[in-house]
Amino acid sequence: MLKVKFIPQNKLIEVESGTNLLKAADQAGLYVEGDCAGKGTCGKCRVKVIEGNRGDPTDAEKEQLSDSELKAGWVLACTRKVEQNCVVEVPLQRDAYTRKTTMPGGVENLEAEPFVEKIAVKLDLPALKDQVADLERLLIKLDRPNLTVNLRELAGLPALLRNNGFSVTVVISGSRLISIEPGDTTDQLYGIAFDIGTTTIVGSLLDLKTAAVLAVAAATNPQNIYGADVISRITHASQVKGGLKQLQDKVIGSANEIIRDLLRQTKIARDHVYEIVIVGNTTMSHFFMGVDPAYLAPAPFIPAYSRALDVEASELGLKINPAGRVVFLPNIAGYIGSDTVGVILATNMDRRRDICAAIDIGTNGELVLVANGKLTACSTAAGPAFEGAQIKQGMRAAAGAIEAVSYVNGDIELSIIGNTPACGICGSGLIDAAAALLDAGLIEPSGRFINPEENPDEVPACFKDRLRRGPGGFEFVLVPGAKSETGDDLVLTQGDLRELQLAKGAIYAGLMILLKEAGISENDLDQVLLAGAFGNYVRKESALTIGLLPQLPPEKIIAVGNAAGDGSKMALASKAVRARALTTPEKVEHLELSTRPDFQDIFVNALPFRNN
Ligand code: FES
Structure with a gap:
């Protein structure tokens, strides 16, 4: 067995020789991103070998890491096997949740009507003239003779009643008695x-x-x-x-x-x-x-x-x-789950009479349309690009992520999450960056960077050094020398733009098919609701510029926060909403995009950026 010490978490574990560092970190209870499931293609699982176990870089490492990173000891955890005792630095996980836990919305106006109820009872004491058994005594008092009771509660019932003067609180969920507690605990639910x-x-x-x-x-x-x-x-x-x-x-x-x-x-x-x-x-x-x-x-x-x-x-x-x-909660189809049911509940789409689309962009994209009271939904393989995956220097919306990019007064301005230097770009930053570079004339509507070698005059002087040829085609330097340790630049690559096009094209094409099926056009939409953290933070103007959304007045596009999560809170707090949730799937017609002969054409047409 070999020893691996992870710092700064200070975890020491023993692993068999040949175990890769991704598995070793997992065994130590540490989180290392692994977007490609250890295939060596995403480059996200980088860790730094501080001591021991330095060897020649693997092919995947040569592909994914820069020379300066390799020199500094960075490796891909999924391809680097443990062959000696070693000390490995795992970057501390940055908090990528703040956006998901602090979004507006919620259940403020919901009337509490929980499924679970609590009833405090004081039972008559048994006597020779009243020999009713403990459980039946309780159920008669509750006037719920048919409640089912689990053995765990029944086993302790005689002592519980007698130790508490026959005063207890009963917890009921539907037809089940799930708990019996001493005294009156009705304020704790x-x-x-x-x-x-x-x-x-x-x-x-x-x-x-x-x-x-x-x-x-x-x-x-x-x-x-x-x-x-x-x-x-x-x-x-x-x-x-x-x-x-x-x-x-x-x-x-x-x-x-x-x-x-x-x-x-x-x-x-x-x-x-x-x-x-x-x-x-x-x-x-x-x-x-x-x-x-x-x-x-x-x-x-x-x-x-x-x-x-x-x-x-x-x-x-x-x-x-x-x-x-x-x-x-129930699912609607194989790729439309109860999270979409949550979106429908939280946005009242099952009750609306106007024409409205809801788009929930997460690792996948789910779309729902209500038109003339009829609900249809589809899912698109939007891919995790909006979560920063498959983007060369993509990351989730955590400290250090470029979250906004704008083209102002002939220059590119960046906004970075947290008080920290930029170390990657998240989904909203990616869309903004594409929109800004379109505005700056550095990207063609087709999605290609303009060729600075063939058309040097088209590149403004201030961007001459920033639009350059990189290992995978042209790339734009968002932050020169962003990585202080290696001096590497933070770049947006041609490959990143292609990933963005595929993701936004899939979302847009899905929406077009829902509209087509309903016999209406994008101009008929009264509202487009953007659900999820991403939808909450994406700038509408940029989403419109790159053609992620239909060309509607921005006021018709509304961010609704974490609607899926709100739906789950509502179904927890309200019996009435729970009942709606259980019947929602039968009200939604699911469109399977992969069987649509028209999908490919609509998707291909949706790929270009449109610079308005
Ligand atoms: S998990 Fe993707 S490169 Fe290691």
């Missing part, structure tokens, strides 16, 4: 709403008596080590022995970390949390529940189930009241 994203998991703790959100916590979805996209993870689950369990353990573990954080923030006892309501895409639903998603990946994309699943918390190992219920 809590639940947690989760939004399980492919990239980020967000949990919100609610007081179910008032529907108030008491705390929010988030974490990176640790399944990321098996790939940034759902297909890589499905492949891992179906092809690696024990893979499905690994994926389930990762997401349940992360949910438990979030629960711990929420309880710590609010000082609420875990036993007083009685319900969890979750939204997520269909694949996340399968992983969370430990159900084989293998047939979701190939056509015809069949999930194992689409209905809502309702299980006991102890079955999944979730650290709330063990008898608490865990409800994963």
Whole structure:
């Protein structure tokens, strides 16, 4: 066995010779990005070897890292095998959640009407003339003779009643008695709403008596080590022995970390949390529940189930009241999950009578259109470009990410998250950068950088050194010498622009097909709602400039925050909304884009940038 010490986290582990550093970091409980699932193609898993285990760079490292990075000891964790004891530096994870936990929106005006109820009772004491059994005595008092009771509660009932003078509080969820507590605890009634994203998991703790959100916590979805996209993870689950369990353990573990954080923030006892309501895409639903998603990946994309699943918390190992219920809301189709149900609930799309589209851009893109009271939806393989994946120096919206770029007074201005030097570019920055460079005349509407060698006069003097030939074609230097250690520049490459075009083309084409199917055009849209953190922060003007959105007046484009997560909070806090959630899938017509003969043409037409 060989020793690997990770700094600055100061974790020491032992691994077998030949284990790669990505697996070793995972074994040490450390998070290293692994967008390409260890194929050596994304370049995101870079760590720095400080001592030992220095060897010749792998082919993937030569491809993904600059000479100065290689010289400084940077390696790709997924391709670098441990052959000696070593010390490895893992970059500290930057907080990429603030945008997801502080977005406006929510359930402020919702009337609390929780599914879980608490009733305090004082029972008559048994006597020789009143020999009714303890459980029946309780159920008669409640006037709920048909409640089901689990053995765990029944086992402790006689002592519980007698130790508390026959005064107890009963917790009921639907037809189940889930807990019996000493005394009157009716003021302690809590639940947690989760939004399980492919990239980020967000949990919100609610007081179910008032529907108030008491705390929010988030974490990176640790399944990321098996790939940034759902297909890589499905492949891992179906092809690696024990893979499905690994994926389930990762997401349940992360949910438990979030629960711990929420309880710590609010000082609420875990036993007083009685319900969890979750939204997520269909694949996340399968992983969370430990159900084989293998047939979701190939056509015809069949999930194992689409209905809502309702299980006991102890079955999944979730650290709330063990008898608490865990409800994963229903999915609409293989690639349109309960997160889209959440968007529909939070934006009232199931009740609107105007013409409105909602676009939820995350690691995938889901679109919903309501027209004449009819709901249609589709999903597009927008790819994770908007989350910074597949972008050479892309990153999520964390400290150091370029989040906004503008072309002002003949120069490019940048805005960076946090008080820190730029170290990458996130989705909103990427769209802004493309729009700004279009405005500056450095990108053609086709998406190509203008050729500074053939057309030197077209490049403004101030950009002459910044638009240059790079290893993969032309590239624009956003921040010269951004990487202080190596002096490397932070660049936007031609490949990045192509990724952006593919992603925005897929979203736009999906929307055009929904409109076409409804027999209307983009001019008929009364509103376009942008859901999700990305939708909240993207600048409408830039999204319009690059043709991500239809050419509507900006006031018709509205950011609605984390609508999927809001939908889950609403379904947790309100029985009426829960009932709507359960019937929403049957009201939505799903359009499968891959079977549409017109998709390819519409998609290809949607690829160019339009510079208005
Ligand atoms: S290059 Fe290592 S995970 Fe992608």
